[in-house]
Amino acid sequence: MSFSLDHPLEKEKQDYVYCLNSSLSLHSTDYAFLLEDDAYPLDDFFPVLLDTLNHFSSSLDHTHDASPAYVKFFHPERLSTFADVVSIIELISWVLLSGTVLHVTYCCFRPLPLSTHSSWLLCLFYALLFALAINRPGLMELRRLTPSLYALLPAPSCCTPAMLFPKSSANAIVSFLQSKTCENNLGKDSILDEFLEFSNLNAYVVQPNVVMHIGMYSALRQNIVDPFLM
Incomplete structure (x- = not known):
């Protein structure tokens, strides 16, 4: 079965690529931050974002840790357990x-x-x-007592409501996303996981979350979202 832009997941991916490309086209851009329409920034959003940017910009070396593939600023709390x-x-x-x-x-x-x-x-x-x-x-x-206490951990799979992309890896991510077609059970977040294996780069997640996942209706799945899954 073939999928065109009529497939919701593919359309979402194309919109995501467009927004990322538009952000990268700005003059003197070192990072691109994409905040999806179902993500609501909390009060600590900007202090933690600035602290995260300072963390990477102050790195004196050019290892993968100094320039990650991307940094997530949200991960569902229901998936956060003492299991790793x-x-x-x-x-x-x-x-x-x-x-x-x-x-x-x-x-x-x-x-x-x-x-x-x-x-x-x-x-x-x-x-x-x-x-x-x-x-x-x-x-x-x-x-949450102070931004310096927020944890920067290896990023798990799933979910892209708030993402920070260094320009050094963002262009490669755009090309990789464009080379893949989203379909059932293969969303853009899964393709981003594939990119990590392809590029051998690291990705991180900032915890606790600095954005809240909002919205009761999923346009992608055409149904009401269970609030306990958010």
């Missing part, structure tokens, strides 16, 4: 830090009848229960 190596390391770090702080604080104001070792383990256990209760999205909310 990075998130498990975050969980362990949180438990050790917060559990130790809780133990020291409690011992200063109300010495425990338990041994120091036992009371520390108990505080670690409480910290672990708290983290599991609020899950990873809730834990990530603590990073």
Whole structure:
């Protein structure tokens, strides 16, 4: 079966390529940022964006890390769990830090009848229960205290409501998108994943999210969107 521009996913991809090309055509552009119409910027959007730009522009080398393929500024919270190596390391770090702080604080104001070792383990256990209760999205909310605490992590698959493209990789991404045809189960986000394998470049996601995915009706799928999936 062949697909033309009448296919919603292909039309969306072509519109995306047009917007990215238009952004790159501006004079002295080092980055292009695409914000889709179903993405609502939060109050911390610009401070975090500027901090992210400073992070990459201050890199003294020209490795892939200094010039990524792209940076995502949104990932569905429902997909954010303690199910990968990075998130498990975050969980362990949180438990050790917060559990130790809780133990020291409690011992200063109300010495425990338990041994120091036992009371520390108990505080670690409480910290672990708290983290599991609020899950990873809730834990990530603590990073909103300052832009410097936001995490820059390897980008997972799915979703492109807010994307930052360095010019050094954006032109190659445009060409790669134009060489592919979107169809059922192959959207532009899947093609971007293929580009990472093709180019051997890295991609990142900023967490917690600095945009909110809005809208109750999907024009692509012609149906009402379940708010719990956003």
